[in-house]
């Protein structure tokens with residue numbers, strides 16, 4: 001069996017999804033997702049210029065050897081661009097393998113450990129009142145877990161991923177007005193003064209059963225993060241995410257020394273070497289890697305297995321930037337993983353998105369149910385894809401009021 005061709009598409013409804021389709025001489029094809037939010041053209045080029053020419057003629061069933069060949073063969077290893085591209089190839093090869101076996105992908109890992117996998121939604125508010133409405137809407141829809149972000153009174157610009165004006169909904173991360181980023185102003189003191197009380201108010205209003213998560217987006221120094229973690233301890237958070245810049249694995253140590261708040265980190269990691277110390281030293285509780293830019297199913301499964309030895313559960317990244325293909329690949333891992341924790345999930349399910357990526361996976365009562373279709377269980381409509389093309393966009397850049405460039 002041989003790979004005969006592979007194609008890359010960039011575009012989608014409101015997103016620049018990077019979709020890989022790998023064709024074989026037996027007619028079976030596989031799909032992968034290489035979307036890297038705000039840098040989408042780069043994994044697409046990595047695929048077209050380097051990986052695809054080397055894929056043609058290879059036996060798609062040898063996914064392990066192909067992964068090692070691309071990872072080791074580049075000499076300059078790792079990095080989000082290369083790992084997203086390798087991740088897409090890997091997903092497509094697992095898709096082919098499971099289709100050949102005529103089984104849903106989770107069967108190849110060892111079958112199901114659960115039916116629905118717990119998910120969390122994003123509640124955001126320009127202010128506390130707005131936030132309460134947002135949380136209430138998710139609770140009414142049956143969500144058991146909600147990430148809670150709120151605009152900070154007195155902050156000169158909206159803080160990361162909260163709506164700019166009252167009443168606006170959703171996550172405002174990518175600005176599609178061009179490639180030059182907007183500048184956000186950040187004030188750590190205002191944040192630390194406001195946020196613990198805001199989280200306490202949400203706990204008070206929604207009671208002890210709701211799983212409340214909060215994302216700091218890497219904006220605190222280690223000592224500040226330790227103080228923040230102590231302040232939110234009575235709220236009994238399900239997790240505190242990215243409290244410090246993720247490049248420094250040692251930064252988490254000081255938080256651990258001062259607080260028992262569960263820590264989640266890893267959405268920006270792209271290999272096991274970014275998180276092995278965190279996991280082996282049991283400094284975190286949830287690992288947030290994504291199947292996309294952490295090198296696909298092959299590599300993420302290794303991270304999950306290491307985590308399982310150290311009481312670390314999964315909480316895969318599921319920002320709206322991932323296409324339904326990698327979200328489904330993660331759903332198969334979630335169905336299997338003995339150390340599954342929770343899955344971030346934002347309903348992509350607009351009519352346009354469903355038309356582009358048809359599937360039978362579904363969400364019900366705050367849980368994600370994986371389809372039993374052979375493979376990853378998501379298709380890709382190439383005619384629909386012709387409606388879309390790449391649109392330039394950017395993330396905000398964060399400065400302190402005096403102009404200092406800040407973490408995120």
Ligand code: CS2
Nearest residue numbers: 037173215267318319321344
């Ligand atoms: C966020 C992400 O989902 C999350 O936890 O931190 O939305 C992140 O901001 C984006 O993926 C960046 O592209």
Ligand code: MG
Nearest residue numbers: 215241242267
């Ligand atoms: Mg995050």
